[in-house]
Amino acid sequence: MTEKKIKDTTLRLVRGDIAAMEVDAFVFYARPDLQLGSGFGTAITQRGGPAVKKELEKLGPVATGSAVVTAAGEMKCKRIIHAVGPRFQEEDEERKLREVMRASLKKAEEGGVKTLAFPPMGTGFYGITLDLCRKVMLDELRRHLEGPTALREVSIVVKDSREQTPFEEAFKSL
């Protein structure tokens, strides 16, 4: 595990299953229509039960760059922040990715979240490169955590060495 202290908050790089973590909230990289779909959406549907999907039906659709919060049903975490980020090389990718990071952190603060987990935002299926992802995520997290915050632990949860290695390198320069 790699970690850094930024003021009163610990920023961690963790390898594991984000949808099985016991945290106050985790961020789910969502679609504008807020349909859970497959991938981590499968995990939310199966582990959380139908409640999450029902709650989302009243909230969507939402614009790219914004986020909404739902309860987490029967999952180990308490809440899910559904963050709608850029997908498949869409225009202004970096700006939108920064916006969705800020929107997610804002929602976390509004909900009094103390422990929060992020996936590598938009990498993999949605095609954000790991280079852009780590740059934007760590920039935005550092900027946010250097200000007033209730967050005490923020985890970036990677699935494999492909994601872990570039983030580990980036943590060194934090």
Next chain:
Amino acid sequence: MSDATRSHKAKKFLERLPKKLSRQIVGSLVGCVHCGMCTQSCHYMLSNPEDPTFAPAHKADQLRKIFKRHIDWTGRVFPWWVSAKSVFTDSELEDLKDIAFGKCTNCRRCTFNCPMGVDFASANRTLRGLLVHVGVMPEGVAVVSKDQWEIGNQMGVLKEDYIETLEWMSDELSGELGDAGARIPIDVKNAAVVYSINPREVKYDPRSISDAAKIFWAARENWCMPSECWDMTNFGLFSGDDDLGGAAGRRLFEKVMELKGRKLVISECGHGYRSTRCEAQNWAGQSFPVDMESSVITMLRYIKEGRIKVDKAKNKESYTFHDSCNNARSCGLTEEPRELLNLVAPDFREMHPNRAENYCCTGGGGAMSMSEYTPRRLKSAKIKAEQLKATGATVVVTSCHNCVDGLSDLIKHYKLDMKVTQLVNLVAEALVIPAKVAAPAAGKVLALAGRTIMVVDDEPDALTFFSALLADHGARTIPVSDPNEVLKAARKEKPDLITLDISMPGKDGGEVLCELRKNPETEAIKVCVITGRPELRKLIYDRTVRPPEGYLDKPVDEAKLLTNVRKILELAHEDVPVES
């Protein structure tokens, strides 16, 4: 249209194009002389001779024109001469999607028959990759790709469900063999064999896992299965996404290395074998020191080395063998499966054409995940159906899970009286188990004794078949043919399980499932969907209610039904013989 009005997606598509071009692809894009030889190789073309848009050369031309316009000097200088053409709109990208995903299974039969060595399938895969890069793909491709990226396997099987299935299979195996040590070892360090599987085996065909486990047990192998990163399939091969291909392969290789496994054995899956054995290290851009082989070779080795004994007389039907495209054309795995089949079955009938010239099962290239193309796929399966029928065999054997589904679907569509199985099933069936653990012949404690199962199906034959079969194994059965009566009957009878057809007149299975789940008296009843129309699966899974506990595609045989019913009801044992 001009460069200034080109859509954002089209721009990104063209920006990506040079990065996707290898020497092999460029050679294929410039080498075609449009001689027409490929038209006689393609199962789409052979089944649709009236439609030239299915011709491999025509399909490859769609990417070739763009390549000529933007990369090749001929198209940049004389675009009108070489039919060079650009892409400008999202609608044109959608047209390309229809061709790349809906009119080719990337089976490579045309590639093998091209005198110029043009690899049409690789060109088509390149086109798929370009489209996926900008988010233009069939919904099914998106669903499966996202599952593999984020959950780590193509079918979104969660770790707890996978482990539970292995434990259940272990309980069953030790019960059947009378050996408490006959279990599936998980995450054993320094094992001689690390066994990787297709997620379809966990979800729809757990018997193939227990059959493999039985063979490893009989061979006294030091083996294990990984607790995670166990999926040897790779949707990157189908979607053209090299990043996914590399990531999926890397996870599996690194897990084997972490366990210090001496050999990675890949269960019977054509695209999984090709991806893992031949392609993943190229996509990952890295070599991994992992020794690997197909389970077909492992099973053959066990017999030749005398580690397992088989009695071929136990497999009593007539068998033909279907070569998976990826195994035969891309990996040369053609003789070992035949040798193994001849060792475990007395009546083998060769299919013609065969080996590298065999026709695709028509479900390859991810076609089974793209329901919008199902009618086209099944129409194009005509040539395959004729080929199967001509063998006169009652069972078609294949070493590919994708082919099992593709063949099962076309066999049903063309009403062929055939079943599909895999070599692992035949080897397990033929195993000669040492006498000390052989089951005694006497009376039986029936596996489903004391259980009540409601069978819901509007087809009288299916209703009778499922009811009789479940009753034979001890269940009290309640047949219901009218979907409007299910809720009422369920409230009255309180069955342990309901088997539910989807396509029924008046009310589909999805609506029935909703009614059951929303009623407090019936919400906890377990449900197993059994359908002959997999394309209607969305009627079930798109609903907000809890999904069914089980799912089976028709045709369903006795073993498949019982295995799944027992899994859902968490019954560890088959019918158990007892001494009188």
